[in-house]
Amino acid sequence: MSDDDGPRRRLGRREVLAATATGAATATAGCVGSIFGGEEDGQEVSLSDFRGSGPFVSGRAAPEGTSMDDLDDLSGTLSIYIGGGEGGLYRGLIELLQQKYPDFDAQLKSAPSTQLANTIIQESENGNPRADLFWSIDASSLGLVANEGYATSLPSAVTDPVPSELQDGNGRWVGVAGRARAIPYNTNRFSASDIPNKVDAFANQERFANSMGWGPTYGAFKSFVTAMRIMDGREATKQWLQGMLDQNTKEFRDEYFTSRAVATGEISAGFANHYYALRVKAARENPPIDLAFTENDAGALVNVSGVEIIKGTQRSELAQLFAQHLLTAEAQEFFATRAYAYPMIGGVQPVGDLPTIDELNPPELDLTELSDLEPTLELMREVGVL
DSSP: OOGGGOSOOOOOHHHHHHHHOSOOOOOOHHHIIIIIOOGGGTOSOOHHHHSOOSTTTTTOOOOOSOOGGGSOOOOEEEEEEEESTTHHHHHHHHHHHHHHOTTEEEEEEEEOHHHHHHHHHHHHHTTOOOOSEEEESSHHHHHHHHHTTOBOOOOHHHHTTSOGGGBOTTSSOEEEEEEEEEEEEETTTOOGGGSOSSGGGGGTOGGGTTTEEEOTTSHHHHHHHHHHHHHHOHHHHHHHHHHHHHTTOEEOSSHHHHHHHHHHTSSSEEOEEHHHHHHHHHHSSSOSEEEEOOOSSGGGOEEEEEEEEBTTOSOHHHHHHHHHHHTSHHHHHHHHHHSOOBOSSTTSOOSTTOOOGGGSOOOOOOGGGGGOOHHHHHHHHHHTOO
């Protein structure tokens, strides 16, 4: 079935779990019984089903926060448009929700986030919105729909658990998982002190010539450049892009391949979302890769995957309850340990030795502004990056 056929089917358990799970760590019986339920009270889904496995999870404490068991059961059919490269992982979480709530039927339509945003706008303009909820990998697509007037205001029960800077200022969308821009670097080539705390330094220091990599066609990179354009202006952004080209920065198809090239020594450092280096670490034994973070500039951007409820839905209460479920301790543990994303609630910690969001120094930027993408694409084409 093509994406144009729209949402039609309920997810199959084997199909989704095979694509998203490599195993699950076992939680202690006390944590499962006291927080998430256990066999004694008939729960079919426990913390170990939501939690990932591997070196970043071993010995991890149980998460804190509102449990799914504190919320009403999900029941009914919900049409979810799910956009972006993390869709396979997100489908795994939805399948767990369907397992936990047999009366809940999630009907999904998957495609790139911008494509789905434009589909929602077109369907809404034609008076036939088919999505109840849009779940996008990036805030720019959420902002695109919201700015066209096709997202409803979310209740405080959904928005209150999430820091204000990680949701729409007008309450139309809310982040459910975060990602920080970072500098993955090869520890055999650089030390942490070698990495500048401002991203513009990479374009004019000789030591980074012929050693850097990026994925300019990747959506997260375009959002990063958009943030730079909004914060620093078009001309400064143009100079930075040209400077990186002059540094002979190597292009990769996406930021996972950029990070993998850092670990293999093909390049010495790069620009990528933080979790790609963690995926490389999880897949290899002691790879020479670590992360550095810039401060208070576009290179320190913290973006989010988030959800918004589509204007005109007849299932707004179910959509709101679904959004609340994404911000529970179990779901946030899923995002942290399976996607290596930043949790949105305080009771769940990021994996490994990542700094918390509070310890990062991201710029002050309304993430909805990242929806203004076309001027960025024009600039990148002008420079020759695209």
